[in-house]
Amino acid sequence: MKIAFIGGGNMGEAMLAAVLEDGLAKPEAIWVSDVSQARRRALVQKYGVAAMAGNREAISDKEIVVLAVKPQNLVEVMAELSGRLKPGQVALSIVAGARIETLSKGLKHGAIARAMPNTPAQIGEGMSVWTATPEVTEEQKGLVGAILGAMGAEIYVDDEKYLDMATAVSGSGPAYFFLMVESLIEAAVELGLPRDMARKLVVQTMLGSGRLVQQSGEEPAELRRKVTSPGGTTARALEQFEEGQFTGLVKRAVKAAYDRARELG
Numbered sequence: 001m002k003i004a005f006i007g008g009g010n011m012g013e014a015m016l017a018a019v020l021e022d023g024l025a026k027p028e029a030i031w032v033s034d035v036s037q038a039r040r041r042a043l044v045q046k047y048g049v050a051a052m053a054g055n056r057e058a059i060s061d062k063e064i065v066v067l068a069v070k071p072q073n074l075v076e077v078m079a080e081l082s083g084r085l086k087p088g089q090v091a092l093s094i095v096a097g098a099r100i101e102t103l104s105k106g107l108k109h110g111a112i113a114r115a116m117p118n119t120p121a122q123i124g125e126g127m128s129v130w131t132a133t134p135e136v137t138e139e140q141k142g143l144v145g146a147i148l149g150a151m152g153a154e155i156y157v158d159d160e161k162y163l164d165m166a167t168a169v170s171g172s173g174p175a176y177f178f179l180m181v182e183s184l185i186e187a188a189v190e191l192g193l194p195r196d197m198a199r200k201l202v203v204q205t206m207l208g209s210g211r212l213v214q215q216s217g218e219e220p221a222e223l224r225r226k227v228t229s230p231g232g233t234t235a236r237a238l239e240q241f242e243e244g245q246f247t248g249l250v251k252r253a254v255k256a257a258y259d260r261a262r263e264l265g
């Protein structure tokens with residue numbers, strides 16, 4: 001597969017590393033364009049891919065053109081690539097908030113895929129939700145799915161509205177999780193645990209609990225009940241979460257992220 005990355009920052013690098021690791025493309029079939037010379041040099045050295053400053057140059061004869069620049073740089077990138085994509089090429093955007101309609105008009109191109117990945121993609125544990133226009137063939141969808149699948153799990157949806165929802169849940173989700181981790185570490189340190197030990201306890205507990213939900217197939221509420229003996233320590237802690245309206249707080253936070261995603265789009 002021949003792939004161009006427009007923007008070789010955090011997410012661009014995570015994607016190209018995953019694609020190489022899965023053997024979906026050879027290094028010489030990956031061309032990255034980035035305004036930063038330091039980034040270009042680093043990517044060439046680390047992965048053996050080709051890197052250049054010109055976005056138009058990068059896209060020539062590539063099957064997939066990944067747009068991985070920050071939202072504020074998207075307009076200039078679209079202006080540069082407008083009308084330059086050929087019928088057989090698919091533009092795959094991971095730019096948060098950029099709607100298919102905007103991408104399609106900006107690029108003057110019909111075959112567009114839009115994905116919302118998340119940062120655990122950097123270690124192959126990402127969650128990507130994506131969709132594509134009818135102009136994207138089944139074969140091309142297979143390529144897009146393979147690229148996103150190389151970074152972790154992927155779900156295809158046929159309605160773009162789910163992308164704003166996914167942005168609020170899985171896109172921003174790692175930050176919610178890190179806040180929980182931070183808070184638990186702080187609480188553990190306040191109890192008197194050494195910080196290193198607190199970190200180890202918290203991270204392993206989060207990781208193990210996540211895997212348990214995933215592998216047991218049991219409902220999280222059921223798993224929670226199994227930890228909670230009546231009148232015990234967990235029950236006492238959960239009373240505090242309830243008093244602080246934890247579930248309501250999480251719902252409000254996710255709704256706020258969703259509203260913002262829609263606003264940005």
Ligand SMILES: NC(=O)c1ccc[n+]([C@@H]2O[C@H](COP(=O)([O-])OP(=O)(O)OC[C@H]3O[C@@H](n4cnc5c(N)ncnc54)[C@H](OP(=O)(O)O)[C@@H]3O)[C@@H](O)[C@H]2O)c1
Pocket residue numbers: 006007008009010011012033034035036039055068069070071073076077094095096097116117118119171
């Ligand atoms: N981080 C996340 O959790 C996450 C999740 C899902 C989606 N996304 C989306 O992924 C996209 C990329 O995010 P990121 O964190 O990878 O950003 P990033 O690290 O800033 O990477 C973007 C790269 O593109 C370069 N660039 C800027 N303008 C350019 C241009 N006109 N042509 C070519 N390259 C250009 C930047 O160079 P300079 O730094 O020199 O400007 C930078 O190296 C964003 O749109 C974001 O919404 C991110």
